Amino acid sequence: MSLLERLSFNQITADPWSLEQVVRNCVENNFPYVAAWRHKLDGDAAKASALIRSADLRVSSLCRGGWFSAPTADERRQRITDNRIAIEQAAQLEAPVLVIVSGPANGQTLEDARATVLDGLLEVLPDAEKAGVILGIEPLHPMYAAERSVVVTLKQANDIAEQLASPYAQVVVDVFHVWWDPDVMQQIERARGRIAGFHVSDWPVPLPGILMGRAMMGDGVIELRRLREAVDAAGYGGPIEVEIFNDEIWKNADDSLMKLIQQRFIEHV
Amino acid sequence: MSLLERLSFNQITADPWSLEQVVRNCVENNFPYVAAWRHKLDGDAAKASALIRSADLRVSSLCRGGWFSAPTADERRQRITDNRIAIEQAAQLEAPVLVIVSGPANGQTLEDARATVLDGLLEVLPDAEKAGVILGIEPLHPMYAAERSVVVTLKQANDIAEQLASPYAQVVVDVFHVWWDPDVMQQIERARGRIAGFHVSDWPVPLPGILMGRAMMGDGVIELRRLREAVDAAGYGGPIEVEIFNDEIWKNADDSLMKLIQQRFIEHV
Numbered sequence: 268m269s270l271l272e273r274l275s276f277n278q279i280t281a282d283p284w285s286l287e288q289v290v291r292n293c294v295e296n297n298f299p300y301v302a303a304w305r306h307k308l309d310g311d312a313a314k315a316s317a318l319i320r321s322a323d324l325r326v327s328s329l330c331r332g333g334w335f336s337a338p339t340a341d342e343r344r345q346r347i348t349d350n351r352i353a354i355e356q357a358a359q360l361e362a363p364v365l366v367i368v369s370g371p372a373n374g375q376t377l378e379d380a381r382a383t384v385l386d387g388l389l390e391v392l393p394d395a396e397k398a399g400v401i402l403g404i405e406p407l408h409p410m411y412a413a414e415r416s417v418v419v420t421l422k423q424a425n426d427i428a429e430q431l432a433s434p435y436a437q438v439v440v441d442v443f444h445v446w447w448d449p450d451v452m453q454q455i456e457r458a459r460g461r462i463a464g465f466h467v468s469d470w471p472v473p474l475p476g477i478l479m480g481r482a483m484m485g486d487g488v489i490e491l492r493r494l495r496e497a498v499d500a501a502g503y504g505g506p507i508e509v510e511i512f513n514d515e516i517w518k519n520a521d522d523s524l525m526k527l528i529q530q531r532f533i534e535h536v
Numbered sequence: 537m538s539l540l541e542r543l544s545f546n547q548i549t550a551d552p553w554s555l556e557q558v559v560r561n562c563v564e565n566n567f568p569y570v571a572a573w574r575h576k577l578d579g580d581a582a583k584a585s586a587l588i589r590s591a592d593l594r595v596s597s598l599c600r601g602g603w604f605s606a607p608t609a610d611e612r613r614q615r616i617t618d619n620r621i622a623i624e625q626a627a628q629l630e631a632p633v634l635v636i637v638s639g640p641a642n643g644q645t646l647e648d649a650r651a652t653v654l655d656g657l658l659e660v661l662p663d664a665e666k667a668g669v670i671l672g673i674e675p676l677h678p679m680y681a682a683e684r685s686v687v688v689t690l691k692q693a694n695d696i697a698e699q700l701a702s703p704y705a706q707v708v709v710d711v712f713h714v715w716w717d718p719d720v721m722q723q724i725e726r727a728r729g730r731i732a733g734f735h736v737s738d739w740p741v742p743l744p745g746i747l748m749g750r751a752m753m754g755d756g757v758i759e760l761r762r763l764r765e766a767v768d769a770a771g772y773g774g775p776i777e778v779e780i781f782n783d784e785i786w787k788n789a790d791d792s793l794m795k796l797i798q799q800r801f802i803e804h805v
Binding site (some may be wrong): 409423477 | 678681717746756759
């Protein structure tokens with residue numbers, strides 16, 4: 268099986284494109300998978316699902332659930348409700364995985380916020396099980412600890428998944444978030460049987476910005492092939508998402524982007 | 537003993553100031569310690585040392601040695617030589633600690649670069665022992681992994697110090713670099729007996745930049761007191777350095793900076 272058969276286009280890589288454009292470009296360029304973001308479904312997951320399936324594309328994941336921590340109990344309840352909606356949307360899209368970004372501490376201490384994440388996942392796990400949607404716990408790079416995710420290492424994601432002890436609680440490995448970690452290889456091996464996704468991009472030097480700093484594969488220092496082979500060796504054979512937040516790519520996104528992704532994917536992943 | 541008796545002014549916090557200005561401001565404001573940077577000694581550590589000692593100030597540390605990894609064997613030799621010079625300068629300044637920033641991979645793989653760091657430290661450790669200067673291995677935040685330090689967690693620094701097995705190989709804990717780490721409390725406890733320094737600043741939200749993003753204590757989300765108490769509980773009673781890289785502070789640095797540091801130090805550290 269060619270690696271290209273695992274290639275998934277994460278729609279955030281070309282943020283200016285409508286879902287229609289994303290689907291058309293994927294089909295014209297033989298991408299088998301697309302990854303969707305909730306805020307880009309125009310509130311209508313059923314319609315998005317019909318569009319994607321009519322094009323014979325598969326959805327690799329839906330981004331995102333999580334964001335559990337909040338200053339008040341009321342707000343934390345709202346987050347749970349929102350996660351239930353996200354699980355439903357993932358099911359409608361036939362996305363096997365809902366990516367979980369845990370959220371920042373939001374006024375809690377780090378320790379309390381981390382406990383809130385675990386509690387939140389425990390609460391929505393039965394919904395995920397019922398819907399047949401895997402909660403894919405994605406650790407984010409520690410530079411996002413204050414603003415996006417109190418879950419910052421694959422070890423932590425593995426610990427949480429272990430505590431949840433369900434085939435519907437797994438982890439997502441994104442190279443941009445984990446490449447620096449001295450324990451990453453060991454934690455990938457530990458994740459055997461519960462890897463729900465693998466995302467690629469690159470870390471350019473110098474990093475141009477905190478949120479929009481990701482680069483095309485090959486334009487940075489991440490040992491992409493080594494990480495992909497480690498994930499494969501740990502038993503993961505599913506889709507590989509290309510997920511790049513980069514202002515230049517967003518500005519210049521045209522059909523050539525799809526060809527460039529395929530070329531770099533083959534060369535570097 | 538008041539916490540202020542442990543306060544050290546890291547001269548990079550007011551980068552525009554000459555060493556003379558730093559020393560004068562420390563004395564006038566009763567700071568007992570100052571922390572020095574090599575590139576601000578004007579190549580004359582003996583003269584700097586005389587200036588500092590004539591003011592009855594103590595040096596908490598010299599920054600920095602390390603930066604071991606390089607693309608060629610020749611360059612790696614030069615780095616060793618440079619570390620020997622740094623150790624000598626620390627001894628001249630009567631700095632008990634030379635802060636070690638390991639450096640980026642510089643064209644090596646992460647694994648090789650990390651081995652190079654350990655090899656480099658092993659090679660210069662006898663010089664440090666002879667000079668009576670502690671090598672203080674400082675893990676940097678993982679967002680600096682590509683550009684400044686392949687040592688990114690306190691666990692890694694502890695592992696290295698353990699392997700070096702000398703009272704002259706210890707670790708430095710900087711809150712900005714370690715606050716996000718789910719293992720930080722456990723690793724601080726593990727560092728008992730080999731903590732050579734404690735540095736404070738804060739992590740503002742949003743973070744304005746990668747290098748210059750640090751904030752004054754109290755202007756961010758780091759649980760400063762909790763970390764300081766953990767370090768104290770692990771037996772550290774030495775100087776606490778205020779080390780802030782922040783454009784606004786640099787631009788506006790005047791005597792009021794020293795008062796603000798003292799106030800925030802008392803309130804938040």
